Amino acid sequence: MKKQLTTLAVSALFASTAAVASTPVMFSSLDNFNAPDENAVGGVRLAVLHGQVDQLKGVDFAVLGMSETNTTTGVNFGLFFGANKVNESMKGVSLGLFNWNTGEATGVNFGTVNMTNDVKGLNASFVNYSTGNTLVDFGTVNLSETSTVQLGLFNNTTNIKGVQIGLINCAANGFFPCFPIVNFAK
Template sequence: MNKNIVNVCAGLGLAMMSSAVMAESTPVMFSSINGFSAPASNEVKGARLTVFHGTAVSVTGVDFALLGLSEATDVTGVNWGLLGANRVHGEFTGASFGLLNWHNGNDTGANLGFINVTNNVTGANISAVNYSEGYTMVDVGVANLSSNSVVQVGLFNMTSKIEGVQVGLINCAENGFFPCFPFVNFAL
């Protein structure tokens, strides 16, 4: 009898340890509302599909938001918001496609969408509206607003500090050769 109890306890212990190891990383994940993720994991190394709302700590690979919001702390690879939005709270490296790309941390790569809300971008923001509270290397859109930018191309461009050039119908930069000037503006 004691031998059976020991075997059962050993088996349960191994099962719990293997499920804890499996829960750390998964090659595929499906996420939806109320924190549902199958399999339950914090890290995806492969592909994740989100319908309505999904969260993960880290995604390396492809992150699809079929409909709704896909959230992650860090993403390396491709965010693809087919009919949805991508939100990255920390580091992003790769390409992000979506109706809304909402990135609070540092981005390296490209954000292509209808609206890009970013912080620091080493790469390009391309959308109808690009809004950044930090530094952007290149913004191309109808309206581009940032704190600090190297290049802005659009109908309306506005930044506190331009390091390169603004090209558009209206170009505003606090350090520009004029605070607002049509067609082109650049730093003095």
Template sequence: MKKRLVAVAFAASVASSFACAQTPVMFSSINLNAPHDNVVHGVRLAVLHGKVSEVKGVDFSLIGMSESDRTTGANFSIAFGANKINKEMTGVSLGWFNWNTGKATGANLGLANITHDVNGLNWSAVNYSTGTTVADVGLVSLSNKSTVQVGIFNKTKHIDAVQVGLVNCADNGFFKCFPIVNFPK
């Protein structure tokens, strides 16, 4: 009887914590969020394409794209997954392809990063940013404005500190294009 009472109390406690909390666990796929919610505070797995408004916690994408407007925490791509943030990300995105059209604070680590404004690190084979970045590390880094770029080919309209690589091009650079190192005038 005691074991049964403990089991019922435990089940009621777990059920009430899930009922009172926001969605702690979600599965997303094309036109499906289970449970049906737009905000996740916990863990989400997206297969093919999953979209929500907000993720606070860990977001996994498996063979497809995990998309959210705002993410605080970590995005992980598994088996050809991709991460897309539409407005704001704070944390880390680790994936084959990271696509951030808003503002990111933290790090984007992957094979390719397409970003807008990054207050942190872009580290991938190809970094492409339409806005401002603090640090780009990769084989090819292209940005509108950057503080530091390190790679084989670096190109920006405006460099704030330094570019280090085989070819470094900056519209405001000491030289428009220069090997090994370039810095602002």
């Protein structure tokens, strides 16, 4: 029975990957060059300078430039000055010098600079800047519209739902508008 369940699970994984993605391996570069010429990847992609596809499920490597997708499920790696941009949704982990997510992210953004919108997970970097709602921001400077937890030297949000811990903590709805060490919602 256990062997049958394992076989069924592996078959379902391959079937879902095949139904969604057209190619298991891709190379992308400037001017929307993709080899093979597909718009979805279910496996591994290497983007050099600037690579763009609609959907990626798997692992995405960006080298000397930016990897751009509309939706990503998996891992984005920015290697050798690589950056990651996701336009609609990311589920997984983004690791890069610069992570740019204009939609919704579920998982972890880990880099030098994270520019995000809505994050259900962790932003960890030197600078975290979010125009939407974040769950946890951990960095030297954390700037967001709405956040639940901010941990850093300087934290600033319009709406804190939980707590800010840092050297300077500013929240429009905070117990104090700006307060050292800790601040929380009124």
